[in-house]
Amino acid sequence: MRIIVCEDYEAVSKKAAQMILSQITLKPNSILGLATGSTPVGMYKNLIQMNKEKVIDFSEVKTFNLDEYYNLPRTNNQSYYYFMHENLFNYININPANIDIPNGMTENIEAECDRYDATIKEAGGIDIQVLGIGNNAHIGFNEPTVNFEKGTHLVQLDESTIEANARFFNNKDEVPKNALTMGVGSIFKSKKIMLIACGEAKAEAIYNTVYGKVVPEVPASILQFHNDIVLILDKEAAKLLNKEDYKTA
Ligand code: GLP
Numbered sequence: 001m002r003i004i005v006c007e008d009y010e011a012v013s014k015k016a017a018q019m020i021l022s023q024i025t026l027k028p029n030s031i032l033g034l035a036t037g038s039t040p041v042g043m044y045k046n047l048i049q050m051n052k053e054k055v056i057d058f059s060e061v062k063t064f065n066l067d068e069y070y071n072l073p074r075t076n077n078q079s080y081y082y083f084m085h086e087n088l089f090n091y092i093n094i095n096p097a098n099i100d101i102p103n104g105m106t107e108n109i110e111a112e113c114d115r116y117d118a119t120i121k122e123a124g125g126i127d128i129q130v131l132g133i134g135n136n137a138h139i140g141f142n143e144p145t146v147n148f149e150k151g152t153h154l155v156q157l158d159e160s161t162i163e164a165n166a167r168f169f170n171n172k173d174e175v176p177k178n179a180l181t182m183g184v185g186s187i188f189k190s191k192k193i194m195l196i197a198c199g200e201a202k203a204e205a206i207y208n209t210v211y212g213k214v215v216p217e218v219p220a221s222i223l224q225f226h227n228d229i230v231l232i233l234d235k236e237a238a239k240l241l242n243k244e245d246y247k248t249a
Pocket of ligand 1: 035036138140
């Protein structure tokens with residue numbers, strides 16, 4: 001695991017955007033795995049700016065998102081479909097046909113999960129997967145559980161995740177109880193992984209991800225086994241890590 005610790009959220013966002021820029025510069029038709037949550041918003045802002053300045057070109061890029069709430073219409077401003085358009089897609093030169101997000105309104109969950117996994121495979125697999133991390137070390141919506149789930153599947157959200165995400169809704173009861181998410185197996189297949197995390201609330205999850213036992217109760221711990229992963233953290237998220245284990249930027 002490579003770990004880079006930046007001064008603050010702004011620096012993390014810039015660094016993460018630069019990594020995406022490098023990826024697309026090397027391979028203009030890159031397949032990106034994208035994430036939602038508040039953490040990547042700053043990175044997306046940087047990418048929008050780079051696209052405006054014609055430093056980065058998304059015309060050949062394909063994207064797959066990690067997850068989507070189940071049974072929340074795409075028009076709902078808390079759906080991840082809406083989030084991605086509002087925070088990135090509407091402002092860059094990506095071809096809408098090259099965007100894929102699990103369809104949380106599907107009437108056939110199994111068929112939709114199979115379609116999603118098959119489409120990623122047909123595209124050639126994800127070149128770089130962006131990840132945030134939940135306070136409970138979930139990645140995508142892979143909650144702490146007793147098994148690592150491989151492919152895209154339906155999950156029941158943890159009470160702590162519902163509470164954490166309630167800030168985006170009018171109240172806790174409005175937060176969907178289920179979601180479709182890529183499994184840890186799908187995430188693990190990405191050629192590169194970039195996990196970004198900021199703030200003290202993530203410090204314990206990051207500590208367990210880096211030093212803990214690889215167990216499904218700490219979903220992000222599986223990342224210890226990936227051979228091309230970088231963690232980009234701010235000082236607070238990194239505060240429990242040993243200084244010799246990271247580089248500062
Ligand atoms: C949600 C998403 C995750 C994300 C997490 C952290 O639960 N499904 O992919 O990593 O939120 O969100 P934040 O970045 O707002 O802390």
